[in-house]
Amino acid sequence: MVTWRKLAALTITLVVARxxxxxxxAQWFGGLADAMCQYDCGWYVRLATEGYMSDSTWDTLGPxxxxxxxxxxxxxxxxxxxxxxxxxxxxxxxxxxxxxxxxVLASVxxxxxxxxxxxxxxxxxxxxxxxxxxxxxxxxxxxxxALLTILVLLALQDRRMLLAAGLTxxxxxxxxxxxxxIPIILAHVAVPLWRARLEADIWARVGEALLPLAVAPLGLSxxxxxxxxxxxxxLAFSHVQLLWGREWTGPLNQLWNAFSAWDWQxxxxxxxxxxxxxxxxxxxxxxxxxxxxxxxxxTIEAFLLAASVLLPLxxxxxxxxxxxxxxPFFLFACASLLARIASRRWVLVWGGLxxxxxxxxxxxxxxxxxxx
Amino acid sequence: xxLRHHWKLALAMLxxxxxxxxxxxxxxxxxxxxxxRALFIDKTMMTxxxxxxxxxWPGPDRVxxxxxxxxxxxxxx
Numbered sequence: 422m423v424t425w426r427k428l429a430a431l432t433i434t435l436v437v438a439r440x441x442x443x444x445x446x447a448q449w450f451g452g453l454a455d456a457m458c459q460y461d462c463g464w465y466v467r468l469a470t471e472g473y474m475s476d477s478t479w480d481t482l483g484p485x486x487x488x489x490x491x492x493x494x495x496x497x498x499x500x501x502x503x504x505x506x507x508x509x510x511x512x513x514x515x516x517x518x519x520x521x522x523x524x525v526l527a528s529v530x531x532x533x534x535x536x537x538x539x540x541x542x543x544x545x546x547x548x549x550x551x552x553x554x555x556x557x558x559x560x561x562x563x564x565x566x567a568l569l570t571i572l573v574l575l576a577l578q579d580r581r582m583l584l585a586a587g588l589t590x591x592x593x594x595x596x597x598x599x600x601x602x603i604p605i606i607l608a609h610v611a612v613p614l615w616r617a618r619l620e621a622d623i624w625a626r627v628g629e630a631l632l633p634l635a636v637a638p639l640g641l642s643x644x645x646x647x648x649x650x651x652x653x654x655x656l657a658f659s660h661v662q663l664l665w666g667r668e669w670t671g672p673l674n675q676l677w678n679a680f681s682a683w684d685w686q687x688x689x690x691x692x693x694x695x696x697x698x699x700x701x702x703x704x705x706x707x708x709x710x711x712x713x714x715x716x717x718x719x720t721i722e723a724f725l726l727a728a729s730v731l732l733p734l735x736x737x738x739x740x741x742x743x744x745x746x747x748x749p750f751f752l753f754a755c756a757s758l759l760a761r762i763a764s765r766r767w768v769l770v771w772g773g774l775x776x777x778x779x780x781x782x783x784x785x786x787x788x789x790x791x792x793x
Numbered sequence: 794x795x796l797r798h799h800w801k802l803a804l805a806m807l808x809x810x811x812x813x814x815x816x817x818x819x820x821x822x823x824x825x826x827x828x829x830r831a832l833f834i835d836k837t838m839m840t841x842x843x844x845x846x847x848x849x850w851p852g853p854d855r856v857x858x859x860x861x862x863x864x865x866x867x868x869x870x
Contacts, residue, residue: 628802635808642812645819653829655819660833668836 425526428541432525435549436518440558443782450786454510459785460793462560464490466509469498473651488657489665492644493594494562513560520564521557525549527571528749534578535719536753539760546770547756552778553746553792555785563747566595570749573602574721577609585609586633594640597658601728605721606637667736676701679738688791695790700738704730707745710754722750740793 440453447456458466468487501512525548529541548554557564569592576585586606592599610630617626649655662668679701687696707730715723726748733744745751759766785792823834 624802628799628805631805631809632801635805635812638812639808642815645815649815649818649824653824654833655815655823657833663833663836 423541425529428529428545429522429526431542432522432545432549435546436522436525436558439549439778440518442779443555443558446779446782447786454508454514456786457514457559458510459559459788461490462510462513465495465498465560465562466513468492468495469502469513470509473647486657486661486664488648488652489661491562491595491597491599491640491658492647493591493640494565497565498560510560514558517560517564518558520568524557524564524568524571524749527568527575528753531571531575532753532756534575536757539757543760543766543770544753544756546767547759547774548752550770550774550778551746551752551755552774552781553742554752555778555782556743556747559785561743562595563743566592566599567747567749569595569599570602570725573605577605582606582610582629582633583636586636589637590639592640593638593642594644597641598729598732600638600641601725601732603634603637605725606633610634662736665737666739667733669736672704672731672734675734675736675738676704689784689789690791691787691789695739695793697738699791700741703742703745704734704738707741707748707751710751714750714754719750722753726750742791743793 443457444453447453450456464487468490473487473492497516498509498513501507501516502509505512505515507515525545528548529544532539532541532544557567569588573585573588573592576582576588589599589602589606592602610633614626614630617623620626644658645655648657654660679697682697684694684696684698687694688699690696708727711723711727711730714726729744729748730741734741759769781792823830825834
């Protein structure tokens with residue numbers, strides 16, 4: 422039995438070691454904080470320092486709206502800046518890594534409950550060394566979102582519905598896909614309510630059931646209200662997705678177009694469009710893993726993974742590799758698979774994942790479009 | 794039924810109604826210019842993404858009332 426203290430020490434050691442390796446490589450790319458801060462990181466950092474109604478800039482294109490980025494993570498960066506007195510890139514990097522350590526350790530408890538046979542040390546090593554999980558260490562909202570997701574599920578397992586709803590509200594203020602947790606909350610309150618429908622104090626039960634449901638979307642609702650007063654459009658966060666080429670055409674249509682393009686030569690491209698075929702392959706992989714989770718009766722995990730793929734896939738394929746590779750349930754499934762199929766799993770973890778991670782992080786420092 | 798349960802039910806209903814109202818504002822009552830509506834909501838003005846950046850955001854000297862109000866007048870071409 423590995424103690425919590427040892428697991429926490431292992432996680433922190435590996436995360437710091439990973440950052441140290443990144444820092445060595447980043448010397449040739451302007452230093453760790455700047456090299457890690459590619460693409461959306463710049464948006465988050467500018468949001469943290471300048472706010473929504475500021476004049477953000479995107480290369481030479483001039484002023485652009487930043488309403489697509491949800492407020493909780495930039496607010497936390499701002500708080501981290503105030504506490505550490507560091508500039509946004511550093512504050513965001515430290516914050517993301519602290520949240521990532523929290524996610525890995527919260528997942529240890531979640532996996533202990535759901536996959537008791539999985540060696541927690543293997544999970545910790547896999548989570549930190551998985552090559553495409555590097556955005557957990559960048560100032561992206563991935564680590565916050567993953568941590569909150571697992572905390573919600575732990576609270577639901579403990580039947581602490583208001584806590585789960587409050588955390589879901591934070592999830593909804595982190596990314597648009599936070600709303601996917603609301604049906605899970607609904608299922609958890611509706612089933613007991615249905616069973617209690619003949620009891621004398623049914624209205625008391627209704628109150629107990631409705632309050633978590635009312636609290637859960639609050640993060641999104643408050644952001645919508647803010648956008649309505651400041652912009653005039655409560656759905657601006659959704660409407661401006663057009664600027665990122667996201668327009669609802671449906672997942673099948675997107676997949677068809679992506680594979681028809683067959684643009685694998687763009688995988689290594691630094692400038693220009695990312696490879697849509699590569700991104701679509703990740704979405705197919707994510708959906709396949711979700712199907713596997715459903716097959717094994719892990720319904721909630723399967724739903725959250727599949728919906729997290731299908732929702733963005735309905736509008737575009739880009740960023741799908743990141744969405745899939747940083748999805749907690751995708752990572753759990755990969756770690757479980759690794760534990761099951763590989764007799765020399767530790768050789769695979771250290772010998773396979775570490776060199777691959779170096780290659781991937783080099784691509785990130787070169788700002789390879791495929792990785793964002 | 795205790796007072797505590799009444800309180801929870803009332804608060805839940807209040808929150809649900811308030812959030813339904815916010816969603817209603819978003820769906821049915823946006824306070825936006827014709828340009829913003831054409832570009833982002835009806836999507837009839839410009840279909841090519843990435844070309845819209847230069848005229849969407851009017852700049853800090855004209856916020857917040859103009860955040861979307863001047864879009865139509867700044868439409869290129």
